[in-house]
Every structure is written in structure tokens, then in C-alpha cells.
Amino acid sequence: MSQDGWRKSSRSQGAENSACVELRVAPWRKSSRSQGPNTDCVEARPAGTGFQVRDSKLADDSPIFDLKTADFTALLQQSER
Numbered sequence: 001m002s003q004d005g006w007r008k009s010s011r012s013q014g015a016e017n018s019a020c021v022e023l024r025v026a027p028w029r030k031s032s033r034s035q036g037p038n039t040d041c042v043e044a045r046p047a048g049t050g051f052q053v054r055d056s057k058l059a060d061d062s063p064i065f066d067l068k069t070a071d072f073t074a075l076l077q078q079s080e081r
Contacts (some may be wrong), residue, residue, distance in 0.1 A: 030056055044072070 028043040040057040051072040054062035067075065 028054070028056075 026045040026047065028045050030043050031041040033041050040055075042053050043056045044051050044053045047066065050066060050068040052064050052066055053072070053075075054064050056062075
């Protein structure tokens with residue numbers, strides 16, 4: 001299943017309960033540093049009370065790391081140095 005777009009509840013399987021709740025998952029955004037010769041970097045998206053990051057080289061196969069907003073902000077500040 002793609003990690004972008006709409007995701008159906010796991011309870012939406014089977015004929016009786018096939019119309020359950022779906023939720024929208026934000027699309028991944030690639031780092032602006034993933035331009036030119038370094039085309040593979042990290043991707044991020046907002047999620048819940050923070051952000052998720054993954055390795056863009058691995059895409060859907062990448063482990064996803066959940067970061068609190070403060071931790072994600074600190075990561076961005078480190079990358080600007």
C-alpha cells in the first residue's frame with residue numbers, strides 16, 4: 001500500500017464492513033538539498049503532533065521515524081549550518 005493518499009481502516013476488510021473510516025495521509029516532501037548530484041536525501045511529512053522522516057533512496061521500503069515538532073525543527077536548524 002502506498003504511504004501517500006487515503007488509507008482505509010484495517011476494519012474495512014471483508015464484505016460486511018467494507019465501508020469504514022478513511023484518513024488522509026500527507027504526501028512526502030523531498031529535501032531541497034536533494035537537488036543536483038545529491039538527488040537522494042530525506043523526505044518528511046506532517047503527522048499527528050510532529051513529523052515523519054524517511055530515506056528517499058528507499059522510498060516505501062524506508063523505515064519511518066516519528067519526530068516531535070521541536071526535534072524536527074532542531075534537525076532543520078542543524079541542516080542549515
